[in-house]
Amino acid sequence: MDTSKYKKLFLQESGEHLKNINNRLLSLGKEPAEDTENTDSAFRSFHSVKGMAASMGYEPITILCHKLEGLLDAMRQNVLPLSQGVTDTLLKGSAVLGIMLETVSDDRPVKADLSPLLDEIDMHLKGGVEKKVAKHGPQKVRQALSLILPTTVRVDASIFDTLIADIGEFLRIKSRIHEIANEMHNFELSEHIHVLNNTILEMYETTVSARMIPLEDLMQNLPLIVRDISMSRGKDVEFSMHGVDIEVDRAVLNAIGEPLVHLIRNAIDHGIETPDEREKRGKPGKGEIKITASRESDFVTIEVVDDGMGIDHQRVKERAVEMGVSAEKIEGMCEEEVLSLICLPGLSLSREVTDISGRGVGMDVVKKNVEAIGGRFEIKSVINKGTRFILKIPFTAAIIKVLMVYINDMLLCFPVTRVESALQIQMSDIKSTENGISVLYRDMDIPVFDLSKIFNVPCKGLGDIIDIVVINHPDKKFGVLVDGFKGVFDVYIKPLPAVLQGMRGISGFTVTGEGDPVLVMDVANIRL
Amino acid sequence: MSNYQQVKRMINYGDKLIFNLAGEHIGIDVASIKDIVEVERFLPLPISLPLILGIINRHGELITVAELSALIRLHSVKSEPPYRVVIIEEGNTTIGVSVGAGNMYFLWKEDIAKGDISPVSQNDYFKAIITMDDVSIRLLDCSQIIEGVEKAVRECNITLSVFSPVYH
Numbered sequence: 001m002d003t004s005k006y007k008k009l010f011l012q013e014s015g016e017h018l019k020n021i022n023n024r025l026l027s028l029g030k031e032p033a034e035d036t037e038n039t040d041s042a043f044r045s046f047h048s049v050k051g052m053a054a055s056m057g058y059e060p061i062t063i064l065c066h067k068l069e070g071l072l073d074a075m076r077q078n079v080l081p082l083s084q085g086v087t088d089t090l091l092k093g094s095a096v097l098g099i100m101l102e103t104v105s106d107d108r109p110v111k112a113d114l115s116p117l118l119d120e121i122d123m124h125l126k127g128g129v130e131k132k133v134a135k136h137g138p139q140k141v142r143q144a145l146s147l148i149l150p151t152t153v154r155v156d157a158s159i160f161d162t163l164i165a166d167i168g169e170f171l172r173i174k175s176r177i178h179e180i181a182n183e184m185h186n187f188e189l190s191e192h193i194h195v196l197n198n199t200i201l202e203m204y205e206t207t208v209s210a211r212m213i214p215l216e217d218l219m220q221n222l223p224l225i226v227r228d229i230s231m232s233r234g235k236d237v238e239f240s241m242h243g244v245d246i247e248v249d250r251a252v253l254n255a256i257g258e259p260l261v262h263l264i265r266n267a268i269d270h271g272i273e274t275p276d277e278r279e280k281r282g283k284p285g286k287g288e289i290k291i292t293a294s295r296e297s298d299f300v301t302i303e304v305v306d307d308g309m310g311i312d313h314q315r316v317k318e319r320a321v322e323m324g325v326s327a328e329k330i331e332g333m334c335e336e337e338v339l340s341l342i343c344l345p346g347l348s349l350s351r352e353v354t355d356i357s358g359r360g361v362g363m364d365v366v367k368k369n370v371e372a373i374g375g376r377f378e379i380k381s382v383i384n385k386g387t388r389f390i391l392k393i394p395f396t397a398a399i400i401k402v403l404m405v406y407i408n409d410m411l412l413c414f415p416v417t418r419v420e421s422a423l424q425i426q427m428s429d430i431k432s433t434e435n436g437i438s439v440l441y442r443d444m445d446i447p448v449f450d451l452s453k454i455f456n457v458p459c460k461g462l463g464d465i466i467d468i469v470v471i472n473h474p475d476k477k478f479g480v481l482v483d484g485f486k487g488v489f490d491v492y493i494k495p496l497p498a499v500l501q502g503m504r505g506i507s508g509f510t511v512t513g514e515g516d517p518v519l520v521m522d523v524a525n526i527r528l
Numbered sequence: 529m530s531n532y533q534q535v536k537r538m539i540n541y542g543d544k545l546i547f548n549l550a551g552e553h554i555g556i557d558v559a560s561i562k563d564i565v566e567v568e569r570f571l572p573l574p575i576s577l578p579l580i581l582g583i584i585n586r587h588g589e590l591i592t593v594a595e596l597s598a599l600i601r602l603h604s605v606k607s608e609p610p611y612r613v614v615i616i617e618e619g620n621t622t623i624g625v626s627v628g629a630g631n632m633y634f635l636w637k638e639d640i641a642k643g644d645i646s647p648v649s650q651n652d653y654f655k656a657i658i659t660m661d662d663v664s665i666r667l668l669d670c671s672q673i674i675e676g677v678e679k680a681v682r683e684c685n686i687t688l689s690v691f692s693p694v695y696h
Binding site for chain 2: 410451454497500506510515516517
């Protein structure tokens, strides 16, 4: 196992345990009433370090902690009385542990001749080494220790949120200064602003990397949740996770924790059948729920897949009609649209309400949470085969590169990851089609849309030269008519106000140097 | 305690902002007001909901602004720039309401105590009527205003769709 990525965590946690051990050992004998608590606490800390060291393969640390914990255990069992000699041996042990942790930190091999110390511990355990131990107290060992500050610090995650918001504000102010420099034709100032921009982006990348955490940190409790729910529902479920070492911005993970638990609950409660039912349907008695994660460009796709009974499309339609959705509208829907109806607030397919699910509360929250961070939620399901819930989420939700365009005098942003190209074409290159107009782009006719109608802003009218942004939509490429390009910028994205959350097609907004809000398009969620 | 007494007790303890909209005197609890701003324009939203005028940026916070007269179904008073927007906050939700260009003044709690008040029943957006010197002031229920805007947006089932092709 590659343990290098866990080393930092090991050192951080062991360092905290060591600090506790020293505090507790130094308190021994001072307040006899607290000796039991201090002994217990030091014992638990040695035990924890032992477990972590064993996982990491640091054998000498494991052996040392095991012996020291044995000494403390003898005290806890009242087999060994507290004495200055025992305390000194324990402190000597903690000092040696400190030195060993330093060698781990320095990437040096953890080697130590522990035999004198281990002999000393054994002699205590056998009784009667008071004099010898007292002569060789921990002071000599401790002299070898230097005062070293820890290389990692624990901080509240919200500090990173504030830092990133501040960096976003830096970017906004920098944009304004850049505009002023351009107006003044001050090229020297522009040069400095360019350097400032790079520094701000470096700051951002460093800060965001500190806020990135692996998906598995979020999902570590899922196996227990699956176990508990499946047992309570009489289901037998094999649960597995794949690719969950992908690191994602904590701000994004914060939004998907609750949806993931909900999807898992639903999969067990409504998806996976009981072993008897499964066998009747020719399936193995044990159901399967699998979470897979993969990263593509700026997005992470998380799939929650079960091999259960699937979702009955007809039942979804019936329930949606009962909820007031027009039957005519439903008949015109494709399969994916029908399945998305289960995200309507209050729509439940279950005929039975359990303590876990069935109240129609949840899928709407899943969708809302995912979309609130600029993600996309999709459902695919086949009767008797199973269901696949797909969450496409951005791996970071803060600063992104956008193409800023004008729609009349209104500004609008497209994430550059979704922009195929920005074109200037002749009016004569535009073709009329049944549904409007199209242009030839790389040997392919692509439709062109006018966003001014959607935003209810006056259309400037078409001149001889037309500006078009070609968008790379997940379903197909299309063009958007624009009234000019402002440029490509790194912008800090803020979420939409609560009232507007759930608006598909807009992922958030940014603020220009002048303080004007600009909407950021969520291209993947635009309906074609 | 009767409903009347409850309302009287509630409204007697706070100052009010009063404005004239479509010939009516409307009041808002000052405690619910976060700011009053004047803006030249709104950032339009891709929805066709006349109630929503657009959004504004207030110190980095995006505020959705609604046309109050449309929400409370007064005679249509379409706002014109510069728009006067009262930003109200209830709980964690903040919205702006455009209140037109009519007179605006404060009514202090000591003055309100001298007037007559009566609760309003079965009205979505008002909680009481204050009568001062023969002038009736309808007191807005800010939480209902916010809920009304949220409901209207929710029912709009907003999905940005590029269904409208270019005319040529």
